[in-house]
Amino acid sequence: MVHLCRIRLRKYGNFVDNLRLYVRGGAGGMGLPRIGGHGGNGGDVWVVATKSMTLKKVKEKYPQKRFVADVGGNSSVRSLKGQRGNDTEILVPVGVTVTTDDDRILGDLNAEGDRVLVAKGGHGGSFSSSFLPSKGQSKLIRLDLKLIADMGLVGFPNAGKSSLLTALSNATPQIASYPFTTLKPQIGKLVYEDHNQISVADLPGLIEGAHMNKGMGHKFLKHVERTKQLLFVVDVCGFQLASQTPFRSAFEAVQLLTKELELYKEELVSKPALLVVNKMDLPEANHKLEQLKEQLLNPEEFCHTLPNDMTPKSHLAFRHVVPISATTGLGVDRLKAFIRESLEEEASEATEMFRQQRLQLLRQHSQ
Known part of the structure; x- marks a missing residue:
């Protein structure tokens, strides 16, 4: 035997097993009117699992509990396609379930590297097609550690x-x-x-x-x-x-x-x-x-x-x-x-x- x-x-120290956060994707960029440019898309917000993180650390590092991705770049004379906005990643411990405020499950993070998209960035605007840039998604989410x-x-x-x-x-x-x-x-x-x-x-x-x-x-x-x-x-x-x-x-x-x-x-x-x-x-x-x-x-x-x-x-x-x-x-x-x-x-x-x-x-x- x-x-x-x-x-x-x-x-675990002083344990925190749930958090409520505000997340917002980046707004899309503007297209340059005169030459038909296209603005870049806004960045997305992701929740990503890592073994080195705890919800207590998230709470202490980000007391405002707000996570906003970068806006998309405007088009320019040098670049007709605006640059895409940078994504924002919220690092959380393995074992977190991500839900909306009305308890709809967005995803489970059961292993290191698992990712859940929680707020998508807006589309860039295009003047030639009369397409205006859009705002990114915004919502309140809950992180629940099991x-x-x-x-x-x-x-x-x-x-x-x-x-x-x-x-x-x-x-x-x-x-x-x-x-x-x-x-x-x-x-x-x-x-x-x-x-x-x-x-x-x-x-x-x-x-x-x-x-x-x-x-x-x-x-x-x-x-x-x-x-x-x-x-x-x-x-x-x-x-x-x-x-x-x-x-x-x-x-x-x-x-x-x-x-x-x-x-x-x-x-x-x-x-x-x-x-x-x-x-x-x-x-x-x-x-x-x-x-x-x-x-x-x-x-x-x-x-x-x-x-x-x-x-x-x-x-x-x-x-x-x-x-x-x-x-x-x-x-x-x-x-x-x-x-x-x-x-x-x-x-x-x-x-x-x-x-x-x-x-x-x-x-x-x-x-």
Whole structure:
């Protein structure tokens, strides 16, 4: 078995995960009347992904939040075609979705170098054809960062997600906090002995009603969209968020987490998922674990303890159910192996599906 040797953690500082900007393409240039010149087109405004940028840097560098491309050049005696205006590029981090103010998606930036055109420059004027120069497009856009990770830790507060990330690294993570109230999301890189890397996102804890934007709500759930797989983390003995809220067993926690994902965006529950049952060092943990396993095998039989509106439409079939103790290290090495195995299995399935699709297309073309 290949063991994880360490985990590298990315520091985000005071995190900014959304910005609203004004963008405007450059106006077109004038055509010279006497000799039929044509003005140059205005420059465009692009949003471009780069790994060296954060939205916090964009906010600090451009406090006015205005990005305007250059105007097109006028034609002249020496140049009948006016020079095109220079483009303006807004450098943003990988993982940004660009939308208009009315939530229309302009594009996703999932890799370094990805580009989205957000404001096109105006056309240059032509006197001979009575074509006047036009203004560039102008609009308000939103940059919404959704963290990209291989695995996303999903759990209610105090399930032990941060402790789990610490246990995976055998070290204390040094992570600057996001300003998501008092919670501290983290992204770590699990680095294997053969140098393979897996990114794991420890996201803010959900509460019941998160799909309605209660608690961290959408600030949490939007980041789940950009993870390949989900790593559910539950306390084997259950939890109670506050004295006025009901106690939830480990099984109920799994169902409530599933429902929150389902209500926010139903396709989230189609992601491959593993279940980590934490705090196995507690008294009666083994008995509670056996109860949970039985309940997961027959979820419909045990869902009657939940309100009807909090029962998920479908029940997750976890690839692995892994009991651990983040405190003592019990089961952590086994979990590390399962995480890699699950991701490699998914990659293999995707490759085989692509191969079958290509074969089918080739057969269709040869007929």
